[in-house]
Amino acid sequence: MPIKAVQQFMLGTVLNNEQQAKETLAAMKAAGYDGIELCGFMIHPIGFVVKLLTKAAGMPVGKGGNLDWHKLVQEAGLKVVSLHTDLGSLERDAHAVAEEAKSFGTEYVVITGMYRFDYGDEATMHELAKRLNKAGETLQKEGIHLLYHNHNCELRPVNAAKRAYDILLEETDPAFVNFEFDSYWFTEGGANALAWMQRLGSRMKLWHINDRGTRITGSAITPILKTDSMELGTGNMDLDSLMTQALSVNVDAIILESHRNWVDNSPVKSFQLSAKYLAQKF
Template sequence: MIKKAVQQIMIGSVCKTEENTLNVLNSIKSAGYDSIELNGFMIKPTPFIVRVLTKAAGMPTGSAGKFDWKSLVKKSGLEVCSIHEDLGSIENDIDSVINEAHSFNTKNIVVTGMYRFAYNDKNEVKKLVQRLNKAGEELKKNDINLLYHNHNVEFVHFDNQQSEYLQNCPYSLLINETNEEYVNFEFDSYWACDAGVNPLDIIDILSSRMRCYHITDRGSRLSSASITPIIKNDSMELGCGNMNIASLIEKAKSCNTEAIILESHKNWIDKNPVKSLELSAKYLNSKI
């Protein structure tokens, strides 16, 4: 059975104490999720600048790094489907990453994209392919899978050149030139859609290499009269937006994806991430 999970970043703003964090995790479990996806920078103390940058990006981490996440996850009854780590941490201290994965009983480490990276430079992306293959090979020796998580930037055209659909872009190169024995994918359909790509096409291409699937809906929430006839798109609870979520879930199931992981950073109903994930769970539970 495919796992239903929540990305830890969703709950960062409401994890004020260990006691209230356990209540949040219990709410996730009660809503019907069986797993959580953790972030390396949220389960251990991190530099101040990291916390500032994540908050500025709309992803507050709260005080999470001070908590005993092993105990909290165990008490809640949730599993850990995967852990997000940056590639530099994997390369510089792979033993710690391996030990972390084993301690949380997960086999999936996810690279979450590269910070300040020239994705439109083909040579730089080719170097990234080599780094991913090397890191994935080392993790595989310890029975851990390396997955790559996309955003929208992987779908830019190299050197801003004209190109056919899904050609001459970083994501195609990452798929075609990484070694599938060592590198697979955690596909995020929201960011593909944001880049103007049909996410169903990407899932067809990835097929069994899509080990995990990040999901959120995309649309607009209007609470009062708009000044103009245009309103801003943002993430939405599942079934409340305009993405073909039902077909995406069915496609993910047909690929034997291990986990469908909910993630949205903001624009939550009533500005409450717990209410938001509970509403999305109702939709997700009806499809899985």
Template sequence: MTASGRPLRAIQQIQIGQVTSTESQARDTLARLASAGYEGIELNGFMTRPTPLFVRALTKAAGMPVGRGGRLDWPRLVAESGLSVVAVHEDLGAIESETMAVAARAAGFGTRTVVVTGMYRFDYGDDSAVTRLARRLDAAGRALAAEGMRLLYHNHTAEFRRLGSGRAAWEVLVEQTDSDAVGFELDCFWAVTAGADPLALLDRFGERVRLLHITDRGSRVTGPTMTPIVKVDSVELGTGNMAVDAIITRSASLHVDAVVVETHKNWIDGSPLRSAEVSGEVLRRLLP
């Protein structure tokens, strides 16, 4: 958050993984982001240190290529760029087993926010499993708080599966976690993809949301098609059909710390940086 109280304009590191594999690439990319009006960056633990081939393969298979920048000196590169680190993504298991190390890495980047990036091989349709996850998040949040950190949870689509109770798993996680221990990073694209309404979620749970992820949702298909059905994907802010202006304006009124742009593919001109610049124009308009 800026001194004036508005959210920082930020970007997720995953978007620039392909153009930060070398030090010169990373330096140029970060400088270009700053020139485009970005003030912050959200980092991923697995992209700021050497990444096992298995992890890179999993993220690539999920449509999130991470590049080969894990051996770079990210604390120095980010500091030189002038960008603030708004948070670092880590997995819950690492937070639980290496709390002090995770906190120290985050502190080394100048942030006190650690984000759980969702659960792998987890049944979000199981009431008991979701309740146990809430307890784990509470415990991890308290452990991080003892190290001067705070914990946020980031959603994808699975959290909006319906439980036997009829409620969505995300709703249960918000209600069953301690607000002093756990906050949330609402990813609007995944919420909309799952059929949820980000504005309704912000109206109901906004005080728990400390970071906002956003990209627009639409299609790049041009010209005639065989059928009226076209593929829907992430697109730059202002080029799709999500209520981007209303969502960002609402999040600003809730004083979230940052609005974070994140796309993994389908970039305009095939360029993650050109995509960031187009979305950055919208952020500058809405968050002057």
């Protein structure tokens, strides 16, 4: 069975000091999660500008970068399922990234997406596939596997027949590059997440899971509702079909991630509610 985990990004507001981090990780374990997915810039001190940018994007990283994450994870009895980083850091010093991943006992390093990057430019996407292949080959020599994590920008068309994600799937070498698929972001982008998961097949090593719906009840002015991320089983996504597909290809971990719209604005209450859905499926 795959490991059930939470992405560290979701926890930025409840990792502000050691005691709070311990309580948060203990709550995860108690809810039934076995692992955590770490972010490189949340386990190291970062500058004020980066903190400001992530907060503006709805993903505050908190003060967890000043904590001892090796100790925290070990004491909580959690497994690190992967380490998120950026392609630039990987290209600059793959050995250092690989060593850090090994220090946490994980075999996966994940590229989380390219910022200030034109996913609609075909030549740029061909070049990205080459860069990923090269980085993945370098990591492979270090005993670490490279995965690519999507958002919705990879759905941009690059020509009349293909989208950016098509190029990544077709031009990356499965020996060096595979995928952490985020079904929420492709659903949010209007795509058929199940069809893409089926196309990925066994190249999908990790699965980012979330639900999508609304808590708004509408108004007298318009019945049209705005959707957002939701706890598992409370939204409108066909998570059961997605789960069946993920289990059929033996994904190594199912990882919960949401950035906002939590129950009572609490990521802890949110992952506790989502854990109930996961418990039903395992």
